[in-house]
Each structure stands twice: as C-alpha cells, then as structure tokens.
Amino acid sequence: MDNxxxxxxxxxxxxxxxxxxxxTLFNALTGLKQRTxxxxxxxxxxxxxxxxxxxxxxEAIDLPGTYSLAAVSLDELVVPEVLxxxxxxxxPVGGILVVADASTLHxxxxxxxxxxxxxxxxxxALNMMDLALERGLEIDIETxxxxxxxxxxxxxxxxxxxxxxxxxxxxRLMDGRIKxxxxxxxxxxxxxxxxxxxxxxGDRRLPLPPALVFRALxxxxxxxxxxxxxxxxxxxxxxxxxxxxxxxxxxxxxxELEARERYTWVRELLDKVxxxxxxxxxxxxxxxxxFLTHKVWGVLTLFVVMTVLFQxxxxxxxPLMDGIEGLIGALGGAVGSLLPxxxxxxxxxxxxxAGVGAVLVFLPQILLLFLFIAVLEDFGYMARAAxxxxxxxxxxxxxxxxxxxxxxxxACAIPGIMAxxxxxxxxxxFTTILVAPLMSCSARLPVYxxxxxxxxxxxxxxxxxxxxGLTLLGMYLVGVVVAVPTAWILKKxxxxxxxxxxxxxxxxYKRPNPRTVGIRVYQSGMAFVTRAGTVILAVTVVVxxxxxxxxSGEIEDNYAAxxxxxxxxxxxxxxxxLESFDPQLAPLSLERMERVLKENPQLAVLNDDxxxxxxxxxxxxxxxxWRQLDAGYQEKLAExxxxxxxxxxxxxxxxxxxxxxxxxxxxxxxxxxIGMATIASxxxxxxxxxxxxxxxxxxxxxxxxxxxxxxALKTAVGADGNKLFSIPVALSIMVFFALCAxxxxxxxxxRKETDxxxxxxxxxxxxxxxxxxxxxxxxxxxxxxxxx
Amino acid sequence: xxLNTLSPGQSCRVKSVxxxxxxxxxxxxxxxxxxxxxxxxxxxPMGDPMEVQLHGYYLSLRKNEAAMVEIENG
Numbered sequence: 001m002d003n004x005x006x007x008x009x010x011x012x013x014x015x016x017x018x019x020x021x022x023x024t025l026f027n028a029l030t031g032l033k034q035r036t037x038x039x040x041x042x043x044x045x046x047x048x049x050x051x052x053x054x055x056x057x058x059e060a061i062d063l064p065g066t067y068s069l070a071a072v073s074l075d076e077l078v079v080p081e082v083l084x085x086x087x088x089x090x091x092p093v094g095g096i097l098v099v100a101d102a103s104t105l106h107x108x109x110x111x112x113x114x115x116x117x118x119x120x121x122x123x124x125a126l127n128m129m130d131l132a133l134e135r136g137l138e139i140d141i142e143t144x145x146x147x148x149x150x151x152x153x154x155x156x157x158x159x160x161x162x163x164x165x166x167x168x169x170x171x172r173l174m175d176g177r178i179k180x181x182x183x184x185x186x187x188x189x190x191x192x193x194x195x196x197x198x199x200x201x202g203d204r205r206l207p208l209p210p211a212l213v214f215r216a217l218x219x220x221x222x223x224x225x226x227x228x229x230x231x232x233x234x235x236x237x238x239x240x241x242x243x244x245x246x247x248x249x250x251x252x253x254x255x256e257l258e259a260r261e262r263y264t265w266v267r268e269l270l271d272k273v274x275x276x277x278x279x280x281x282x283x284x285x286x287x288x289x290x291f292l293t294h295k296v297w298g299v300l301t302l303f304v305v306m307t308v309l310f311q312x313x314x315x316x317x318x319p320l321m322d323g324i325e326g327l328i329g330a331l332g333g334a335v336g337s338l339l340p341x342x343x344x345x346x347x348x349x350x351x352x353x354a355g356v357g358a359v360l361v362f363l364p365q366i367l368l369l370f371l372f373i374a375v376l377e378d379f380g381y382m383a384r385a386a387x388x389x390x391x392x393x394x395x396x397x398x399x400x401x402x403x404x405x406x407x408x409x410x411a412c413a414i415p416g417i418m419a420x421x422x423x424x425x426x427x428x429x430f431t432t433i434l435v436a437p438l439m440s441c442s443a444r445l446p447v448y449x450x451x452x453x454x455x456x457x458x459x460x461x462x463x464x465x466x467x468x469g470l471t472l473l474g475m476y477l478v479g480v481v482v483a484v485p486t487a488w489i490l491k492k493x494x495x496x497x498x499x500x501x502x503x504x505x506x507x508x509y510k511r512p513n514p515r516t517v518g519i520r521v522y523q524s525g526m527a528f529v530t531r532a533g534t535v536i537l538a539v540t541v542v543v544x545x546x547x548x549x550x551x552s553g554e555i556e557d558n559y560a561a562x563x564x565x566x567x568x569x570x571x572x573x574x575x576x577x578l579e580s581f582d583p584q585l586a587p588l589s590l591e592r593m594e595r596v597l598k599e600n601p602q603l604a605v606l607n608d609d610x611x612x613x614x615x616x617x618x619x620x621x622x623x624x625x626w627r628q629l630d631a632g633y634q635e636k637l638a639e640x641x642x643x644x645x646x647x648x649x650x651x652x653x654x655x656x657x658x659x660x661x662x663x664x665x666x667x668x669x670x671x672x673x674i675g676m677a678t679i680a681s682x683x684x685x686x687x688x689x690x691x692x693x694x695x696x697x698x699x700x701x702x703x704x705x706x707x708x709x710x711x712a713l714k715t716a717v718g719a720d721g722n723k724l725f726s727i728p729v730a731l732s733i734m735v736f737f738a739l740c741a742x743x744x745x746x747x748x749x750x751r752k753e754t755d756x757x758x759x760x761x762x763x764x765x766x767x768x769x770x771x772x773x774x775x776x777x778x779x780x781x782x783x784x785x786x787x788x
Numbered sequence: 789x790x791l792n793t794l795s796p797g798q799s800c801r802v803k804s805v806x807x808x809x810x811x812x813x814x815x816x817x818x819x820x821x822x823x824x825x826x827x828x829x830x831x832x833p834m835g836d837p838m839e840v841q842l843h844g845y846y847l848s849l850r851k852n853e854a855a856m857v858e859i860e861n862g
Contacts, residue, residue, distance in 0.1 A: 067814075067817055067818060068814075068817040070813060070817065072810040072813070072814060103844070103845075104843065104844055104845040106819070106843040106844060107818065107819050107843050107844075107845055110817060110819070135844070219813065220808060220809050220810055220812060220813040221809070221810045221813070255812070255813045255816060256805070256816060256821075258816075259816035259817055259819075259821050260821050260822065263819060263821050263824075289846075293830060293832075293839070295833045298833070299833050383848070386848075387832055387837060387839065387848045388832055388833060390832060390836070390837050390848075390850070391832060391833075391834035391835070391836050391837070392834070394836075394850065498809055498810060498811075499811070500810065500811075501810055501811040501814040501815070501849075501853060502837065502848070502849065502850050502853065503811075503814050503815065503818050503847060503848070503849050503853065504847070504848045504849075505845060505846065505847055505848075506839060506846040506847070506848055507846075
C-alpha cells in the first residue's frame with residue numbers, strides 16, 4: 001500500500017461516473033476561467049480551472065467520467081495514470097474530489113473503492129440529492145462519511161447548493177488536514193504487489209505505483225500491462241504475467257473476484273445508510289422514458305428531434321452565415337479601399353480577410369449544433385437516441401452514438417466531427433470521423449445546383465419525379481452508399497479490434513443547466529477558432545499566393561494598352577455624338593470637348609442622372625445616346641478586368657499546375673481548367689464556382705444562380721473544338737465533389753480532434769482516390785450509355 | 789438461461805457472467821455480479837439493445853452482451 005503522508009494538495013482531480021453532474025459541479029466551482037486541451041499523447045480532453053477557496057485557490061483537473069479505473073481503451077488509462085502522478089506532462093495530483101450520484105450510489109461506490117486505494121486524500125460530493133429525494137431514498141450522510149473515512153458533502157450542483165461546505169472541505173484537503181483513506185479491500189494482494197513492485201523498481205528511478213500494477217494484473221484488456229511493459233521492458237511484463245497466473249491459480253478469475261469483493265463491501269457499507277421506500281416510486285424520469293423510448297412514439301420523437309437539429313444547422317444557420325459573409329465582405333471592401341491597388345491589397349482582401357472569413361463562417365453551425373447537443377446531453381436524451389438507433393449502426397460495427405455526428409455532417413462535417421467527442425470508444429470515434437466527410441454537406445450544394453441547372457434536362461421520370469431533383473437526391477445518396485462499406489472495411493482492417501462493450505447507462509432526465517450548456521458551446525467555438533482556424537487561414541493564404549503569382553508584367557502592360565485604346569475610342573464616340581448634335585462644335589479635340597461640356601449650360605445635363613426636363617427632342621436624344629455610350633464603355637472596362645483576371649489566373653502557378661496536371665484529369669472528361677478550379681477549391685468546395693467564373697472571364701463574383709456562368713459553361717469549348725461540358729462531364733464533376741475531401745477546414749478539424757496528421761492525410765488520400773475512381777467510372781459509363 | 793432470453797417486465801437473479809475480455813469485465817463492473825436482481829425494462833424498437841434495471845439504475849446492453857449473463861428466475 002502507498003502509505004506516503006498526506007501531501008498538501010498541489011492540484012485536485014475531479015473524478016466520477018458519467019452522468020453524475022460532475023461537469024456542472026466543476027463549472028460551478030471554477031467559473032468561466034477554464035483551459036481546455038488534450039492530455040499529452042491522446043485525444044482525451046483535459047479541462048483545468050482554479051477553485052477559489054477562502055483566501056487562496058487550488059488548481060482543479062476535470063477527468064473524463066468513468067465507471068472504473070480499469071481501461072477498456074488505451075485512452076482510458078489517463079484517469080488512473082493522472083491520479084497516480086505517472087502521466088507524462090501532467091502535474092501530480094495531491095487530492096481527489098470524487099463526485100457521486102446520490103440516486104445510484106451503490107454503483108457509484110464501485111469506483112470510489114478503487115480510488116480509495118490510490119493513497120490520495122479524498123472528499124466526496126454527493127450530488128443529485130434532489131433525484132435521491134424523488135426516489136424516496138434517505139441517506140445517512142454522517143454514517144456514510146464515517147464508514148468511508150473521508151468527508152462527504154451533499155450537493156445539488158445545478159442550484160449551487162452545498163458548494164460553500166465543499167470549498168471548506170477542499171480547503172482542509174489542501175492544508176493536509178485530510179488523511180488518505182485506509183482501504184480494507186485486497187490487503188494481501190497489495191502486500192504482494194508492493195513487494196513485487198519494490199523488487200522491480202529496484203534502483204531504477206521510475207515510479208511503479210502498486211495501484212497501477214494492480215490494474216495491470218486484473219484488467220482483461222491488458223492496456224495497463226502493455227503500458228507498463230513499454231516503460232519497464234518485456235522481461236518485466238513476462239514476470240507480471242507470471243504473477244498474474246499465480247494469483248489466478250489461487251483465486252480464480254481476478255476480475256470476477258474484484259467485482260464481487262468490491263460490490264460486497266459496498267453492500268455492507270450501505271447497510272442502514274440508505275433507506276429505500278417500502279413501495280417503489282415511479283419517478284418522473286421513468287414516465288418520460290415510457291414515451292421517449294416507446295417503439296412508435298419514441299422513434300417519431302427522435303425523427304422530429306433530428307429534423308429540427310438538421311434544420312437548425314442546415315437552414316437556420318444560413319442567415320447567420322450570410323450575415324458573417326456579408327460582414328467579412330464589407331470588411332474586405334473597407335480595408336481594400338484604404339490600400340492601393342496591388343499585391344498588398346490582394347493579400348489582405350483575397351488572402352487574409354477571406355481566410356478569416358472562411359474560418360468564422362462555420363461558427364454559426366458549430367455553435368448551434370453544440371447548443372443542441374449540450375441541451376440534449378444534459379437533459380439525458382443522447383443516451384436514448386443511441387439506444388433507439390444502435391441496431392442500425394451495429395451492422396457496420398459502429399454504435400448508436402454515431403447517429404448525431406453523422407447526421408450533423410449532412411449540414412457540415414466540421415461540427416459533425418467535433419460531435420464525435422460524445423463517442424467513448426476511440427476506434428468507433430475514428431471510424432466515424434473518417435466517414436463523416438462523405439455525408440453530402442451544404443458546401444457541395446452550390447456545385448450540384450449549377451451543374452444540374454446547366455446540364456441535366458428538365459424532364460419528368462415516371463411521370464412524377466423531376467430528373468433534376470432525382471439527380472440531386474442521387475448525389476446525397478452517393479455519400480451514404482459509399483460510407484457504409486467504408487465504415488465496415490475500416491472496422492475490419494485499420495481500426496480492427498474487439499467490439500467495445502456497448503454498456504450504457506440511461507441516466508435520469510434532468511433540466512439542462514444553462515451554465516453547463518453555455519460553457520460547452522463557448523468552448524467548442526473557441527476550440528475550433530483557435531486550433532482549426534490557424535490551419536484554415538494558412539491554407540487560404542497559400543492558395544491565394546498560388547493563384548496570384550507570378551503576376552507577369554506583360555499581362556499588365558497589355559491590358560493597360562487595351563484600356564487606353566478603349567478610352568480613346570470612347571472619347572471619339574462622344575465627340576461624334578456632340579458634333580451631330582451641334583455641327584458648329586466640330587472639330588472637337590479632347591481639351592475642347594471638356595471645356596464645351598463644362599461651359600455650355602445646355603450640355604451640363606449630360607452629367608446628370610436624370611434626363612433633361614426641357615422639351616427639346618434633340619437634347620433628349622443626345623442624352624439617351626450619351627448614356628448608352630457610357631454604359632457600353634463601362635461594360636467594356638469590366639470585360640477587360642475579367643479577361644485580365646482570367647489571364648493572370650491562367651498564367652499563375654495554379655494555372656500552370658492545372659495545365660501540367662491535365663493528363664490526370666482527362667480520363668474524367670475534364671480539361672485543365674476544370675482541374676485547376678478543383679485544385680483551387682481545396683480550401684473549400686464552393687470556391688470552384690468563383691474560380692470557374694474567373695477562368696471563363698466572367699469575374700469572381702459568380703454564384704450558383706448566375707445565368708452568365710451557366711451560359712458560359714454550356715458554350716465552353718474544349719481544345720478539340722467540341723463542347724467542353726456534357727452530361728457525363730457534369731456528372732463526373734458532381735460525383736467527384738460528392739466524394740472528395742476538398743475542404744481544408746474539415747481536414748484541419750480532423751487534425752485537431754485526433755491530435756495527429758495521420759488521420760487527415762488518410763482522409764484526404766482515401767477520399768480523393770475514391771472520388772477519382774467514381775468520377776472516372778461515372779464518366780465512362782454514362783458516355784457508353786450515349787448520354788453525351 | 790441467459791439474460792437476453794427474457795422479455796420486458798421479467799425479473800431474474802444473476803448466476804454468473806461467462807466469457808472474457810473487456811465486455812466481460814465491464815459487465816461485472818457495472819454490477820452484474822452473482823445474486824444481483826435484474827429486471828428487463830424494454831427492448832429498443834428493432835429488438836436490440838435491451839434496457840435493464842439493476843442496483844436502482846438503468847442500463848442498456850446489446851443482446852449478445854446480455855447472452856454472457858447466466859441467470860436464474862426469482
């Protein structure tokens with residue numbers, strides 16, 4: 001046993017079962033000043049904050065909710081290792097605040113008995129006292145505390161009840177006035193383990209806490225043993241397994257022994273501590289559950305909830321996103337007007353401001369989705385949704401927990417991927433992250449819309465379905481149809497492993513706590529902006545630079561000359577108009593024309609926006625012609641601008657890349673222009689529309705509704721003189737965009753959520769390969785069918 | 789008899805948990821130890837997973853996991 005004297009607490013770890021209100025309590029104790037990140041070397045979220053005590057503060061670490069110190073996955077080793085102070089990069093813990101649910105105390109105490117063996121001073125917050133009351137449970141807290149050997153404080157975190165008392169006990173803990181509990185269980189085991197650990201540790205200066213060796217001996221998953229093996233070598237592990245076999249020979253299956261001993265101890269401990277009502281009370285939660293998990297009503301409710309959730313992020317986030325885009329556009333315009341024309345202005349407006357916009361535009365969806373998830377989770381509904389839908393997902397090796405992330409990804413994969421944090425098992429989580437971007441998100445819609453409007457005929461199929469609508473539906477189905485075997489294959493190969501247990505508590509429903517919800521929403525937004533945001537911004541700037549440079553002077557000179565020529569023609573035409581109005585004015589030089597226009601009161605009206613009021617028909621005619629001439633000139637200038645941007649883009653590194661890569665995209669029915677627009681849309685799929693606008697000399701302000709762009713696409717001619725686009729080409733582009741990973745923000749989010757470049761690289765590679773093969777197949781199949 | 793064969797409303801007593809590995813361990817840790825009283829509350833719409841009540845709380849588990857739990861009536 002670890003019998004070190006009580007340490008003055010350096011940091012307090014907050015531990016407990018899931019659904020005990022642990023996070024709400026943590027938030028209530030620490031306030032808004034929290035830091036979030038990952039524990040080093042894994043994807044488990046680490047939250048720290050400071051608890052204000054009477055006249056000083058103590059650092060608090062919120063550990064993920066767990067039912068046991070045994071680790072079913074490698075990530076779950078975080079809890080015992082942090083508590084034992086052997087987790088690299090995490091400050092040692094001086095004390096434990098364990099949060100227990102008073103209404104399910106029996107099961108909660110299982111973890112408590114394990115914690116009592118860690119040799120750390122402890123305080124228990126007995127939370128959810130209101131639920132215990134509703135169930136008619138009477139708990140003798142004084143006796144409970146005496147039998148456990150450490151302070152127990154009844155709390156109701158949602159209403160901030162009991163917090164003052166809790167702070168008082170934490171203060172005592174910090175001052176070293178609370179001694180570590182004296183565990184009564186497994187004394188013989190710990191004696192043997194301590195001897196073994198002392199021998200093994202020997203003069204090696206590595207810490208080998210007995211409680212970790214205990215887990216390595218008892219756990220069926222073998223993760224603790226594996227981890228210790230990494231530190232102490234294979235020989236050590238062999239001796240460990242030898243000890244395990246000895247113990248099993250004496251006691252039978254160790255894990256069964258552990259569960260039986262602990263639960264027996266808990267039963268004895270709770271004897272006369274909890275008084276149950278004589279008749280079972282049907283709680284409000286049970287009545288709600290009768291409806292929400294009902295075979296018909298429950299499924300219908302789930303359907304409604306999912307529809308509202310989908311509607312929220314798909315449609316209701318729209319105006320907010322438009323608002324942000326508008327603001328960013330206005331900001332770009334304002335900043336742009338302050339800067340001189342040239343590289344700096346382009347960098348700021350098209351690179352930086354556009355990049356920041358590309359990050360911020362996702363915020364409404366992320367915040368709204370997390371508002372939804374936080375409310376549903378705090379209410380207790382998420383577990384029910386997973387319960388109802390688990391069967392479907394279990395067929396591809398996932399669980400019901402993948403429902404929300406995958407459904408959200410139809411609006412946008414970024415909030416969807418962030419929502420996979422609610423999936424407890426890493427392999428399930430990674431599989432979901434890898435297939436989530438296959439769901440057709442809202443950024444693909446513009447690509448579908450313009451291609452369908454331009455190339456899919458408005459025909460009826462079977463009398464009732466429009467062909468255009470069916471094509472759109474088909475695009476949405478492509479992703480799902482591909483995702484099913486992809487998930488199945490991933491779970492059979494790369495993410496292969498024993499099916500994780502799907503044992504899930506269905507917690508009591510409770511009123512969502514606004515503060516818990518608010519903090520969750522705020523933290524998810526911040527996490528995206530600060531961590532994924534930097535990558536997105538960088539990618540946007542890099543692609544901007546590729547499309548901007550090398551800026552040939554030749555093109556600039558060429559267009560400067562063309563503009564001067566256009567102006568000269570315009571002036572001559574103006575002079576012609578004036579001369580035919582009043583032959584006496586001829587011949588008009590440029591200077592003379594300016595003077596005439598200034599000094600002749602009759603002609604001053606030509607600069608007005610309104611036609612002349614006087615009845616002189618000749619002047620009225622002149623005015624009309626003059627205006628028409630002006631409009632034509634402006635059009636000519638705009639056309640020159642568009643052609644110039646087109647020339648620059650064709651000459652840019654991006655354009656050259658497109659031309660070099662043309663052989664790669666020809667099998668898809670594309671030419672280099674489509675290939676280049678696809679590369680340019682790496683930051684975000686919808687950029688392809690603006691890029692096509694520039695490349696077909698229409699300017700960048702094209703959207704999917706633009707009649708000009710549709711016309712340009714329809715009439716575009718390839719190198720061979722034939723039409724560039726056809727139905728097979730349009731389908732090939734759409735299928736490619738349905739399956740590709742052309743979204744820097746998604747890849748940046750995957751990088752952030754998995755804490756490794758491996759997964760985003762894998763996502764990009766497999767999705768791009770799939771997209772290429774599918775586009776190739778669709779193009780050749782439909783061409784063979786004669787749809788060209 | 790095993791837990792997965794029961795219908796909603798039926799109760800039983802746990803005799804033992806068979807098998808090995810993480811699922812086996814988690815079943816025990818969640819309190820499915822010998823002599824525990826378990827009641828089946830309901831089945832999910834597609835018949836799987838099932839919801840049971842034990843130790844005063846509600847637990848969802850898949851049928852193939854429930855099949856690891858040996859039970860006796862009463």
